[in-house]
Amino acid sequence: MAANSTNSASNNDTPLLCVQNIEISRQEAGKWRPVIQNVSLELHAGEMAALVGPSGCGKSMTAHALVGLLETGLRMTDGHIFYKGEDISRYDERRLQQLRREEIALLIQHSLSGLDPIRTVRRQMVETLKLQARRSRKETESYLCTLLDQMGFADPEVILDAYPFELSGGMRQRVLLAMMLSTEPTLFIADEPTTALDALNRDRVLALLKQLQADFGLTVLLISHDEQSVRKFADRVITMQPSGMAPVQAKGSVI
Numbered sequence: 001m002a003a004n005s006t007n008s009a010s011n012n013d014t015p016l017l018c019v020q021n022i023e024i025s026r027q028e029a030g031k032w033r034p035v036i037q038n039v040s041l042e043l044h045a046g047e048m049a050a051l052v053g054p055s056g057c058g059k060s061m062t063a064h065a066l067v068g069l070l071e072t073g074l075r076m077t078d079g080h081i082f083y084k085g086e087d088i089s090r091y092d093e094r095r096l097q098q099l100r101r102e103e104i105a106l107l108i109q110h111s112l113s114g115l116d117p118i119r120t121v122r123r124q125m126v127e128t129l130k131l132q133a134r135r136s137r138k139e140t141e142s143y144l145c146t147l148l149d150q151m152g153f154a155d156p157e158v159i160l161d162a163y164p165f166e167l168s169g170g171m172r173q174r175v176l177l178a179m180m181l182s183t184e185p186t187l188f189i190a191d192e193p194t195t196a197l198d199a200l201n202r203d204r205v206l207a208l209l210k211q212l213q214a215d216f217g218l219t220v221l222l223i224s225h226d227e228q229s230v231r232k233f234a235d236r237v238i239t240m241q242p243s244g245m246a247p248v249q250a251k252g253s254v255i
């Protein structure tokens with residue numbers, strides 16, 4: 001199952017994120033048995049990388065491990081995860097929560113259920129920003145309208161007043177993306193962020209992430225099985241094999 005590890009785009013900076021030979025195991029009859037092994041990758045500040053690979057190779061599990069959100073019954077049994085040079089794989093839950101709130105946002109796959117059906121988009125988005133307390137109510141509303149506008153909504157005020165059940169799957173996906181980006185994370189990990197979208201909105205969302213990357217130095221890890229569409233936007237494509245990670249491939253190269 002073990003495989004070789006990736007390296008990063010050639011520069012000498014300390015990577016923002018460095019995953020070193022992680023192994024994730026599940027508990028089976030009282031023993032920990034590896035599900036994925038030897039996963040290594042690096043992300044540099046300000047880049048947009050895509051993590052691609054066949055279904056079941058472990059992309060989502062890796063993403064969850066990065067922010068300490070492995071499902072019950074799964075555990076990281078080997079390796080290290082360094083973020084800004086600190087080994088976050090040794091963090092306790094309190095520090096992981098802080099990391100997720102302030103630094104690393106993970107958009108999980110099939111996360112549309114993450115929106116509360118009985119609260120308006122406005123209430124949920126304002127709630128997400130509440131802990132930051134950096135803006136007045138008026139500034140918050142205007143900021144949210146700008147974000148929704150960037151997400152391609154012609155009338156953001158209407159969206160803010162809507163309940164999730166009044167929106168299509170694609171609209172909810174874009175609202176969720178806006179909500180996650182509203183906290184201005186340093187690193188945004190998006191697991192299949194465009195699955196519910198048509199081609200136009202898929203490209204729009206990926207282009208927006210690209211723009212945020214350029215404008216604010218957002219670092220993005222896009223996880224996708226749709227290599228063709230992410231390749232158009234990613235600076236770098238990292239291919240994950242069922243047995244682990246293959247060497248990093250530069251944009252445009254043949255894998």
Ligand SMILES: Nc1ncnc2c1ncn2[C@@H]1O[C@H](COP(=O)(O)OP(=O)(O)OP(=O)(O)O)[C@@H](O)[C@H]1O
Nearest residue numbers: 026035054055056057058059060061062071074225
């Ligand atoms: N909770 C779990 N317990 C045990 N094994 C799991 C669990 N979740 C996933 N797996 C297994 O771990 C492996 C990796 O799954 P994962 O969902 O990370 O793959 P993926 O590359 O993201 O696939 P996809 O592109 O289909 O989302 C698969 O073999 C899967 O069956």
